[in-house]
Amino acid sequence: MSVIVSAQNEEATLPAVLREAERLLPEELIVVLNGCSDESYLRARQSAVAMVVHYPDAAGHDVGRAIGARLSRGDILLFLDGDMAIPAPALAPFVTAVDEGTDVALNDLNPLLPSFEHTDPVTRCKLFLNLAVGREDLGASSMTAVPHALSRRALSIIGPKTLTVPPKAQAAAVLNGLSVKNASSVNVIGRNRVRRSNTGAGNAVEQMILGDHAEALAEILARGGVRKFREAGGPGYRSRLAAWRNQP
Template structure:
């Protein structure tokens, strides 16, 4: 494993803009404003600051009260990782951690082009979600933002997840609901996500899950669950809900259309689908061990079940 040092946020060029905006944001009484209304203000402030300062790398001055880390998992993403890191660099993060998980291409060299990034390099493949667990264990921030090296997500969208956790959420999930088909056309993975949320008493989350990035976690969530369960995202989500943590889905980011096609994630019954289904079985087992085999559910008639199913 190779690890690089971190450049503190105070040494970055955007630190002054972040500080001045956060001060103004508080003084103006905007603290409780939803992010959808804050974002236009952030953009306007950034434009004004950039025009006066002549900054060549404008960031986004997200008014965070807590420190934030980003964890990026990478497996052979040399074509996209630089763009991913460039978007993250626009955010007020105290550190960016990149976990190289069995990369065989030039991803290592691409990451090293970005100063101040903490690099955890594992030459051999550790597993699909193990990198998130390792990155979380190394992170120091009060907020942990997770994304993948193959998805270039604009900083302003990533900021919504930081903002949600900073305002009290423990898990801020990606709301993928707008891109899901009707129940009859959903695959087994989507249905398993919805079913897990249903039996955990959160049918409002529908198929939103920690299996999808981007998402963010609070330090309280990490302390409650530990970092090991993050290697099995549905299990971590089940633990979070059963412990009474605050779970939200603040923003919809289309990662379905832009998800990189690989040999293991295409076709019926593909390897990734089987793995995710197995993760959900493990999550259900964990939930049952804590909440009983029926998980508090009562018997419903056929008509009631059909009504619930058709509303998804």
């Protein structure tokens, strides 16, 4: 197992994140730091087992995951962010799911979401993307959220570079017939660090994620998913999404 942690200015939380990751006894722990101006590098170096990859300049929101995946050697890849420490027992189901044959083990945030009428644009994009690839059962689960885990087979098929756009990677996994499942539910919504870039309507992170989903939908069209895409966007798709989200 390879645990991949990406971080940018997470000196306060990174030590706890790494401690929980080490409790899983991974074969390798890869920490990708990019654009850090605080003490994140020193905190990461305090780990006796971590391989620390340090980029002085900001590489991009999800580029750290791609870099870590490219460097990894494990059969199971578990992805974490440096801004939230998740207890090891809550991470274990994602590893177990891949060990038992799942290629993409997602964090099921659906139980934590409000009714459809109160969902935000990002959630609706996630719902629509899964509907467009015929995986309405996944709801709003997405590789945009951590924790999630991949098999080595999934990585070899979709490629590390694709991980820079998580929704595109997820669409590629489904279109290639990989096993994509909701593995467990970890509440990362409340743990998510509040930043200037991720607060307020139309914030920078929201715009980036919406753009990522547009790129993923373009990938579906490019790979011949026109019929399924049109069915997803056809008459009644909003009511179908609402019915799914509002079910008891």
